[in-house]
Structure formats: structure tokens, C-alpha cells
Amino acid sequence: MTAILSCRNLVKSFASEPPLIVLDHLSADFHENEICAITGMSGKGKSTLLAILGGTAKPDSGTVNFIGKQITSLPANELDSIHRCGIGFITQDPFLFQALTARENLLFAAKMQPNFSPSSVDIALREFGLLDRADHLPCELSVGQKRRLVIARALFGGHSVILADEPTNDLDSHWSSIVFEKLESFAHNKGHAVIAVTHDEPFATKCDVEYELDSGVLLRRR
Numbered sequence: 001m002t003a004i005l006s007c008r009n010l011v012k013s014f015a016s017e018p019p020l021i022v023l024d025h026l027s028a029d030f031h032e033n034e035i036c037a038i039t040g041m042s043g044k045g046k047s048t049l050l051a052i053l054g055g056t057a058k059p060d061s062g063t064v065n066f067i068g069k070q071i072t073s074l075p076a077n078e079l080d081s082i083h084r085c086g087i088g089f090i091t092q093d094p095f096l097f098q099a100l101t102a103r104e105n106l107l108f109a110a111k112m113q114p115n116f117s118p119s120s121v122d123i124a125l126r127e128f129g130l131l132d133r134a135d136h137l138p139c140e141l142s143v144g145q146k147r148r149l150v151i152a153r154a155l156f157g158g159h160s161v162i163l164a165d166e167p168t169n170d171l172d173s174h175w176s177s178i179v180f181e182k183l184e185s186f187a188h189n190k191g192h193a194v195i196a197v198t199h200d201e202p203f204a205t206k207c208d209v210e211y212e213l214d215s216g217v218l219l220r221r222r
Helices: 046-053 076-085 102-110 118-127 143-156 173-190 201-206
Strands: 003-014 020-031 034-039 061-066 087-090 161-165 193-197 209-214 217-220
Touching: 003 046, 003 193, 020 034, 020 046, 020 061, 020 193, 020 217, 034 046, 034 173, 034 201, 046 161, 046 193, 076 087, 087 143, 102 118, 102 143, 118 143, 143 161, 143 173, 161 173, 173 193, 173 201
Parallel strands: 034 193, 034 209, 087 161, 161 193
Antiparallel strands: 003 020, 003 061, 209 217
């Protein structure tokens, strides 16, 4: 099976005495139709790994390949193109356009899709429990509502891979289950991939693949 996203011999360290090595010649393959969990103790480098996989951070050495293209040293304009329609992000701290309403934030992402339908935006708002907040700015939303909006927007972006950093943070068990179902559908029904860093054990156990990041390498748990 060909990997949609892969990394080889990633090394990343941070200056300290002695140097803190968070990735130690780490290699992994991530495939279509899979939702993958990366677990592990805080401070072990999970978010750093996600950033390197997405091209928003650089490793000390090693490579990342997206659909067979090496992205580790791409110029900014080519990397921007991949971020627009290839690799999407759900960040740990919800990033939203503060001057746009909830509906407008979704519209911004939805227009990236070739077969964009305005009605699909309201459907997504309803599915994520946000229809009654559609015309509100992010500053008028609760933390959980912002989280759900960020996830809905990522799913609208026309990406083939979503990198999710603690996607169920700030969500109760009801919304955590719905978010998992949406991410699972994105991977299984569309032939895409989700790689999620998480401390949410119920979320991780439902994923197709589970890794633990420990001592700079990924250990496959199942």
C-alpha cells in the first residue's frame, strides 16, 4: 500500500544541556482510508512531529513526502499551495478569522472546493451544532464552539490529509464522538487520511492505527 504521507529518519532537537532530542531518526508511513492516533506523554514532541509532517516546522535532518513529493525543503509558494488543497490542519489553539462570522469562516474554506454548494455550509453548521451561531463572530463563541468550527472548516478545505492536534480538546463526550465520526468519515469514505495527536483515550482506541511517541520514535500499539 502506497503511503499518502511518509517521513524518513526525522531528527529534531532543542537547545539545552544536554540537547533535548524529541525525534530520533523517526520513520513512518500514513495511508489513505486511515485515521491514525499519536499518543504519548506531554512534552515528548508530538506537536513538533505534526508540524514537521505538515511542513510548518523544519527537522534538523530527514525528509517528509506527500503523495511522493518531498516537501521538507520546498519554497514557500509551493508549500502554500500544498496547504491550500493538500494538507489541512486542526490546531491545538483554534485559529479562526476574527473579522468573519462562523458562516463566513466556513465559506472561506468551502470555496476551495471545485463543486462548492452554498447550502453545504448550513448543513455543516447544523451538524456541528452551530447553525444558531452562524452569524456570530469568533469572539462571541464558546471555546467548544470555536473548536467545532475549526474542525468543520478543516473538513471543508478539500484536503487529502488532515493533521489534527488534540481535536477533542474542550469538547464533552457527545461532541467528541461526533467529531470522531466526522474525521473517520473523511478518511474512510473519501479515501483520505487523518493523523491526530491526542490524549483522549476513547478517541485513540477507535482509530484504525495507534502509535505512541516515546524516546524520539513511534511505537505502534495496534
